[in-house]
Amino acid sequence: MTNRKAAIIDMGTNTFHLLLVELNAENFKTIYKEKIPVKIGQGGISNNIITNAASKRAFHTLGHFKNLIDGEGITDIFAFATSAVRNAENGLVFVSEIKIKFDIDVHVIDGDEEAQLIYEGIRFSGALDDSTHLMMDIGGGSVEFIIGNHKEAFWKQSFEIGGQRLLDLFHYHDPILDSEVVNLNSFLADKLQPLINAIELYRPGKIVGASGTFDTLSDMYYESIHGKKRVQELAFQLPRLGFESLASQLVSLDKSARLQIPGMIPMRVDMIVVATCLITYILQYVSGDYLICSSYALKEGAISRLVKADSLTSAITN
Structure with a gap:
C-alpha cells in the first residue's frame, strides 16, 4: 500500500503552522513544515472580532500554504482553528470565506478538543x-492544561488566557512593571482556580510544556550553555534554575534587549514576557528540578490520529 500524504494546518491565534507529512502504519515522515506569525488575534481579540487586517494576513498565508499543498499533490487537508476564531463574532464568516477562496474546510475546535489533541x-x-x-500549551488566545501520564489524561481544561490576551490586559510598559506582574498574578489566581484544585487532587510531579514558548525557552537555554539540540530529539529538559534565570532576564529587559538574547526569535519577543510570568506562576504548584519541553503539540496530535486510522485500515485490509 502506498503511503498516504496529508497536510495539517494549525491556525493558532498568534501563529499559523503548516505541516506536510507522509503517513505510514506506525509513524510519519515530515515532507515540509513552516510557521508564520499571522497574529490573527492582534487588534481584535479583546473585542471578540477578527479585524480586516488580520483576515488579510490570514488569507495571504493560507494562499501560500495552499500552493505548497497543491505542489505536493496533497488532497487530504486537515485544518484547525482555535481560540481567536472560536470566540470571534465574525469567526464563521471568516471560515466560510476560507472555504470559498481556497476550498479548505476549517474545523473550529472547542477548548476541550484542543486540550485532547495537545x-x-x-x-x-x-x-x-x-x-x-502537568502539561501546558500557551497559545495566543487560550492556554490548555492537561494532567495525566502516557496511558491517559485524568483531567484537562482550556482557559481563555493566552499570550495575546494577557499582553493586551497587562503588558502596557516595556519592560513590564512590577505592578503589572502583580495584577497579572492576581488575575491568574482568579481564573486558574479549577487548575489549582486539580493539581492538589492529582499531585503531578513533572511539568511538560508543548511547543511555542517552550521551544523558544529551551533554545535560549541551550544557547546559554553553548549546547546544541539534537534534531531527532522530540523532548528537551530545561532545568528549573535555567528557566528562572531566563525569566528574570525576560521581565527586566525591553523588547530590543530581549531580541539580543541568543535563541530568541522575533515572532515570540512580545508574548514571551507574559507567557514566562504564567509559567512562573504555575511552578509555585509543581515541584521538580526541570521542565520538559515537547516539540509536539496540537498538529502532531492530529497526525497521531491519522496514523492510528491508517494502521487500523491496514490491519483490516490485511
Missing part, C-alpha cells in the same frame, strides 16, 4: 511516562 501530540512525542505530569 495531549495526544505530547504523548506521541514520547515525553510522558508512568508518572503524573
Whole structure:
C-alpha cells in the first residue's frame, strides 16, 4: 500500500503552522513544515472580532500554504482553528470565506478538543511516562492544561488566557512593571482556580510544556550553555534554575534587549514576557528540578490520529 500524504494546518491565534507529512502504519515522515506569525488575534481579540487586517494576513498565508499543498499533490487537508476564531463574532464568516477562496474546510475546535489533541501530540512525542505530569500549551488566545501520564489524561481544561490576551490586559510598559506582574498574578489566581484544585487532587510531579514558548525557552537555554539540540530529539529538559534565570532576564529587559538574547526569535519577543510570568506562576504548584519541553503539540496530535486510522485500515485490509 502506498503511503498516504496529508497536510495539517494549525491556525493558532498568534501563529499559523503548516505541516506536510507522509503517513505510514506506525509513524510519519515530515515532507515540509513552516510557521508564520499571522497574529490573527492582534487588534481584535479583546473585542471578540477578527479585524480586516488580520483576515488579510490570514488569507495571504493560507494562499501560500495552499500552493505548497497543491505542489505536493496533497488532497487530504486537515485544518484547525482555535481560540481567536472560536470566540470571534465574525469567526464563521471568516471560515466560510476560507472555504470559498481556497476550498479548505476549517474545523473550529472547542477548548476541550484542543486540550485532547495537545495531549495526544505530547504523548506521541514520547515525553510522558508512568508518572503524573502537568502539561501546558500557551497559545495566543487560550492556554490548555492537561494532567495525566502516557496511558491517559485524568483531567484537562482550556482557559481563555493566552499570550495575546494577557499582553493586551497587562503588558502596557516595556519592560513590564512590577505592578503589572502583580495584577497579572492576581488575575491568574482568579481564573486558574479549577487548575489549582486539580493539581492538589492529582499531585503531578513533572511539568511538560508543548511547543511555542517552550521551544523558544529551551533554545535560549541551550544557547546559554553553548549546547546544541539534537534534531531527532522530540523532548528537551530545561532545568528549573535555567528557566528562572531566563525569566528574570525576560521581565527586566525591553523588547530590543530581549531580541539580543541568543535563541530568541522575533515572532515570540512580545508574548514571551507574559507567557514566562504564567509559567512562573504555575511552578509555585509543581515541584521538580526541570521542565520538559515537547516539540509536539496540537498538529502532531492530529497526525497521531491519522496514523492510528491508517494502521487500523491496514490491519483490516490485511
